Amino acid sequence: MPSKLPPLSSLRVFEAAARHGSFTRASKELGMTQAAVSYQMKILEERVGTPLFLRKPRQVSLTETGERIAPVVTEAFELLRAAFVMAEDASHNLLSITTVTTFATNFLAERLGNFQILHDDLAVRLDTSMSVVDFSREDFDLGIRSGDGQWQGAETHLLIPAKFSPMLSPDLAQSVGGIKKPSDLLKLPLVDASDPWWKLWFDSMGVQSEGLRGNKRSRMGIQMLEARAAEAGQGVAILTPDFYRDSLKRGSLIQPFDDVCHDEGRGYWLVYPKARRNMPKIKKFRDWLLNEVKEHCN
Amino acid sequence: MPSKLPPLSSLRVFEAAARHGSFTRASKELGMTQAAVSYQMKILEERVGTPLFLRKPRQVSLTETGERIAPVVTEAFELLRAAFVMAEDASHNLLSITTVTTFATNFLAERLGNFQILHDDLAVRLDTSMSVVDFSREDFDLGIRSGDGQWQGAETHLLIPAKFSPMLSPDLAQSVGGIKKPSDLLKLPLVDASDPWWKLWFDSMGVQSEGLRGNKRSRMGIQMLEARAAEAGQGVAILTPDFYRDSLKRGSLIQPFDDVCHDEGRGYWLVYPKARRNMPKIKKFRDWLLNEVKEHCN
DNA sequence: CATAATACATAAAATCTCCTTATGTATAGT
DNA sequence: ACTATACATAAGGAGATTTTATGTATTATG
DSSP states (O other): OOOOOOOHHHHHHHHHHHHHTOHHHHHHHHTSOHHHHHHHHHHHHHHHTSOOEEEETTEEEEOHHHHHHHHHHHHHHHHHHHHHHHHHHHHHHEEEEEEOHHHIIIIIHHHHHHHHHHTTTOEEEEEEOOSOOOTTTSOOSEEEEEESSOOTTEEEEEEEEEEEEEEBOHHHHHHTTOOOSGGGGGGSOBTTTTOHHHHHHHHHTTOOOTTOOOOSOOOGGGHHHHHHHHHTTSOBEEEOGGGGHHHHHHTSSBOOOOOOEEEEEEEEEEEEEGGGTTOHHHHHHHHHHHHHHHHHOO | OOOOOOOHHHHHHHHHHHHHTOHHHHHHHHTSOHHHHHHHHHHHHHHHTSOOEEEETTEEEEOHHHHHHHHHHHHHHHHHHHHHHHHHHHHHHEEEEEEOHHHIIIIIHHHHHHHHHHTTTOEEEEEEOOSOOOTTTSOOSEEEEEESSOOTTEEEEEEEEEEEEEEBOHHHHHHTTOOOSGGGGGGSOBTTTTOHHHHHHHHHTTOOOTTOOOOSOOOGGGHHHHHHHHHTTSOBEEEOGGGGHHHHHHTSSBOOOOOOEEEEEEEEEEEEEGGGTTOHHHHHHHHHHHHHHHHHOO
C-alpha cells in the first residue's frame, strides 16, 4: 500500500544538506565527503523527478519543491531520533529480571531496595514466574532459575547451591517431644514426601526411609510454598537453609540438624544471554548480586 | 548534534515487520526475502542494544521497547511518504516556465488560457525575465529564449524565426506623407538605431544606411519595449511581424513593406533540459506550443 | 502419531550500493 | 591574475545487503 520511498540514505543526506544549505557542511556533519553528498542528492533528485537544490555559484539553495519537503523530512528524522534515544535509554536504564518465586521471596525482596539505592539510574522490573527462561522468547535481561546451570547460550553464575535440611515449626517438634534423631522426623507428616531431597537426606544420615520414592523432579522453584506450610505447622519440609535464615532466627522454623545435604551441581543460578554480558546494567546487577550472595551466605 | 540513527534500511524493515507482526509478510511487502528481514532485524537489535521482537513459535511479537518505538517509526515513515507524494505531485503537476517578455506579451499571454483549459491538471507558473536560462540554477521546467538555439545540454525547438520588418504608427507615417519606399524611413527617428537588424534590413533592400552601425547584440528579448515606443509614435521600430499581428490588425502599427528579413538561425526558442524531455508535463506543453506556433504563424 | 506446512534463523556467496579518491569547473575574494 | 571555496563527475573498491540453501521448532492434518 505505502508508496515507494526514495533511498533512505539519500533522505538522511538531504535532510542535513537542506538544514545547512550546503553540501560541504552537510558532508562534515555526516562524516562523509562532499562528493558523496553530491552523489546522493543526484540520486534523490533523479528519483523524485525534479531538482531539489539550485546550484548557485558557491552555494546551493532549495528549489520550491525542496523547500516544501525539507521541513517534513527534518521532522520525520527528529521523530526517529527521539524514538531511538528513548529505546536506547530504556535499553540502558530499565533492568528486567525474571526469577523463581522462592528466590524472590527469600532473598531478593529484602535486598533489592539496596540495589535501587546504589543504582538509582536503573529502573528495576521484577517478574516472578517458574517457567523456563528463554531470552529470545521473553523480554528479560536476566533470570534467576533453579537447575544444574546448563543453559545453552547463557552465561550462568551459581548463586546458592542446592543444600537442604529438614525444617519444621517449633510447635510441631514439641508435639512429638522434640526432634532428637533423624528418624524422629518420620513420626511427622512430610510437607511433600515425594520431594527427592528427602530420600537424599535420609540416605546421607543413614536412615532407612522406605516409602520415600523421590520420583518427582526437585521443585526448588516452589520451595517457598513448602516453607509456608512448615511454618504453619502442617508438616516437615526439606528446605535450603540460606533462604530461611530469618525464619530460623525468628524461631518460626527450626532446623533440628546441622547436617546439610548438597545436591551437587544443582542450585539457584543467575542466567543471562552471553551476547549481552557486557551491558552496563547487566554487569551492575551481576556484581551486586554475587556480592550479596557472598556476604550473606558464608 | 543529532544523535546517530541506526541503519535506515533496517528501520524501514522494522516498520513493516512491526506493522505486520511477521517477518515473512513484511518481506513480501518490501519485495525481499524473509532471510533479509531477519538479518536486518538482527542488525537493528544489535544496534539498539536490546531485542525488539520476541521470537515465538510461529510468529514474532514486539518487546516492550519495540512496542514503544514502532508507532513513532511508522509515523516518521508516513511523514516521509507524504512529503514525497507531495513532491512528486508538484513535480508532475506544476509547470513553471520562464520566458522573455516579448514572447510572453505578444504570444503566450493570449494563448495560455487555452493550455490551461486543455490541461486543467497542470498548474502553470509563468515568469518573465530576460536573463539567460540555466536550469541548474533556476527552478524552471521550460524556458523560452531568443538566440541561435545553441544551449548545451538543452533540448531546443525553434518557435519563431527572427524575421523582422520596420513598423511604425500610422500617424508617424502620415507625418512624412506616408512611407512609399524604404529610404523614406530614414526621415524618421529609429527607436533603436543601434539594433543590428536595421542594417541587415536596409542592406537587404539595397538602401545605403550609413550611420547604422549595428554594433550591439540583438535585443529581441525586449522587442516589446521598442514596439510600445513605436505605437506611441516615437519612432520606427524593427519588429517581428508574427508578434504584432494584433497591432497591425488593429491599426496601431503599420508595416509599410512586406519584405521581411530573416536573421538565419536566430529566433525564439523553446528550451528545456534534455534529461527531462520525457516528463509528461514537458511533453504536453511542448506539443501544445509547437502546434500553436504552427497554426498561428503559417 | 507421522507428515506436511509454516515461520524464523543462519551461513555462504553474490550482488550492488555507497563512499572515497582524484580531478574538473565556476566563482568569489585578494 | 591568483588563490581559495564550493559543487560535479568518473572510476574504483570496500562494505553492506540480499539471495540461496538449509536447519529448527511448532502447528496443522490425515
